[in-house]
Amino acid sequence: MNSWPLVRLDSLYDIARGGSPRPIKDFITEKADGINWVKISDATASGKYIFETNQKIIPEGIKHSRYVKKGDFILSNSMSFGRPYIMATSGCIHDGWLVLSPKDEQVNQDFLYYILGSPFVFQQFDSLAAGSTVRNLNIDLVSGVKIPLLPLEEQKRIVAILDQAFADIDQARATAETNLKNARELFDSYLDKVFSQRDDGWVISKIGEVAKVSYGYTEKAVHEKVGPHFLRITDIQDGYVDWTKVPYCTISETDYKKYKLMTGDIVFARTGATTGKSYLLDNPPESVAASYLIRLRLTCKDILPEYISLFFQTTSYWDNVKTGMTGSAQGGFNASKLSDLILAYPRNIERQIEICNELASLESHIQMLKAIYTKKLSLLNDLKKSILQTAFAGELTKSKGIAA
Numbered sequence: 086m087n088s089w090p091l092v093r094l095d096s097l098y099d100i101a102r103g104g105s106p107r108p109i110k111d112f113i114t115e116k117a118d119g120i121n122w123v124k125i126s127d128a129t130a131s132g133k134y135i136f137e138t139n140q141k142i143i144p145e146g147i148k149h150s151r152y153v154k155k156g157d158f159i160l161s162n163s164m165s166f167g168r169p170y171i172m173a174t175s176g177c178i179h180d181g182w183l184v185l186s187p188k189d190e191q192v193n194q195d196f197l198y199y200i201l202g203s204p205f206v207f208q209q210f211d212s213l214a215a216g217s218t219v220r221n222l223n224i225d226l227v228s229g230v231k232i233p234l235l236p237l238e239e240q241k242r243i244v245a246i247l248d249q250a251f252a253d254i255d256q257a258r259a260t261a262e263t264n265l266k267n268a269r270e271l272f273d274s275y276l277d278k279v280f281s282q283r284d285d286g287w288v289i290s291k292i293g294e295v296a297k298v299s300y301g302y303t304e305k306a307v308h309e310k311v312g313p314h315f316l317r318i319t320d321i322q323d324g325y326v327d328w329t330k331v332p333y334c335t336i337s338e339t340d341y342k343k344y345k346l347m348t349g350d351i352v353f354a355r356t357g358a359t360t361g362k363s364y365l366l367d368n369p370p371e372s373v374a375a376s377y378l379i380r381l382r383l384t385c386k387d388i389l390p391e392y393i394s395l396f397f398q399t400t401s402y403w404d405n406v407k408t409g410m411t412g413s414a415q416g417g418f419n420a421s422k423l424s425d426l427i428l429a430y431p432r433n434i435e436r437q438i439e440i441c442n443e444l445a446s447l448e449s450h451i452q453m454l455k456a457i458y459t460k461k462l463s464l465l466n467d468l469k470k471s472i473l474q475t476a477f478a479g480e481l482t483k484s485k486g487i488a489a
Contacts, residue, residue: 089233097192097234098185100224102162103178106149112142120144121176123153125161133198134173135159142177150177151184158185158197162222169201183222192232196240199247200232203473233477243476250472258465265458272444272451273400279440280399280429287431288387293424295385296393300420301352301374302344306332313341314372318354321364328370336373344373346380349390351397353379356417361406365394379420388430392437395444396428 094100106112113122119141127138142150153159157172160183171194178184185197200206209230210222235243283289292298306315315334320326336344346352350366352374374380383390396402409422431437 089235091231092234093228094185094230094232095228097189097232098158098187100228101151101184101186102224103151103159103180103182103184104149105179106142106146109142109179112146112149114141114143116141116143118144120147120152121174122146123159123172123176123178123182125181128159128161128170134171136173138174138176147177150179151182152177153184154186156187156194158201159183160185160201160222160227169198171198183224183227185227191234191237193237193240193244195244195248196235197232199244199473200477203477204470205474205477206230206232247472247476251469254465254469258462261458261461261465265455268451268454272447273398275447276395276398276444277400279444280396280401282429286433286436287429289427289429290385291424292381292426292428295388295428296381296383296424298379298381298420298424300355301376301378301380302334302336302340303376304334304336306334306375308332312336313345314370315375316346316352316369316372316378317375318357318359318362318377321352321354321359321362324364326364326369328372331372334373341373344380346372346374347382349383351381351390351394353381353397353418353423355379355419360410360418361397361403363394363397365390379423381423387432387434389434389437389441391441392430393428395441402426 120143121138122140122142123135123138124140128135152175153172154175155172158169159172159178160169161181162183210226213226213229302315304315306317310333312333312335314328314331316326316331320331346366346369348366348368350369352364352366354360354362354377356377381393383393405422405426406418409418431440
């Protein structure tokens with residue numbers, strides 16, 4: 086039984102670290118003679134290859150950085166055990182990258198790509214980095230990694246098998262992602278259809294005519310239990326609030342009566358990246374909303390809080406949020422703009438209940454599909470790792486096993 090010879094990476098590749106001209110803002114350019122400036126975001130967007138970059142630096146920046154050529158491999162050393170990328174263009178890399186430049190043509194480019202992304206190499210990274218305070222890549226660690234050195238024809242044969250297997254997996258992944266997207270779009274389409282109705286028995290009104298819209302309480306959050314919970318934007322995560330982690334605030338009895346949160350209230354983020362996100366309160370503990378939240382409290386008994394909460398998921402609502410943010414220095418959406426939004430609702434409470442139940446049932450189905458497809462995507466990722474493990478255990482070749 087023949088085993089594969091193992092060789093150190095630094096015997097096959099020159100390994101070097103990138104460099105960053107500083108301050109980088111002085112080197113960024115939009116001129117035609119600019120040099121590609123490779124960032125993590127460029128690699129994430131392109132997958133296996135890096136074809137282009139979002140930014141360029143002036144030619145003067147080359148001597149303060151590391152220039153990489155087409156065909157070079159780069160690895161991120163700013164994240165634990167960075168995955169490899171193949172340069173399909175040239176450019177400069179900052180000190181968050183390592184570059185592997187081939188000394189000769191003993192290793193097929195795609196073979197190296199697969200082996201560097203395999204559990205076989207990860208286990209070596211993991212072992213070599215054991216005990217390190219900061220577990221990331223560096224030149225010494227990568228240099229010491231050993232890879233199997235096979236005849237080029239055998240490398241190409243393995244690559245062909247892996248290419249086909251991964252193409253099939255990627256197709257399955259694309260199908261799962263499309264199905265998940267279609268399921269979500271089905272819910273959004275039905276939701277938009279409901280709130281665009283203008284049938285007999287439906288009322289058209291401004292939000293401010295059926296609800297009181299006001300800002301939260303201005304105070305500093307504290308972690309000692311000195312008063313009610315102080316609900317902030319950051320406490321609302323994925324439509325859920327973990328009240329055990331929400332801080333407190335001091336407040337007078339008069340102000341507490343004014344700002345107190347109650348079942349049926351809806352709060353909105355009015356600034357920042359989460360602007361427009363809403364949360365319907367259900368049996369909250371003693372609490373008030375922070376000033377960067379808007380509180381909506383229905384004053385009309387003809388509307389269910391659950392019904393109006395669904396309105397704040399519609400496409401028309403989000404279009405208005407985006408329009409309302411235009412021109413705002415902080416990207417805000419204020420109480421006045423929220424009050425002016427137009428709402429359509431059936432006068433019949435029973436019909437509102439029916440709509441809420443229908444959408445809740447559909448949402449439950451969507452969540453079930455999401456769980457199924459998320460699990461499938463996870464399994465596909467595991468399958469890729471398993472195939473790579475099999476490949477570099479010698480089971481895809483005429484030879485068997487890797488020399489220890």
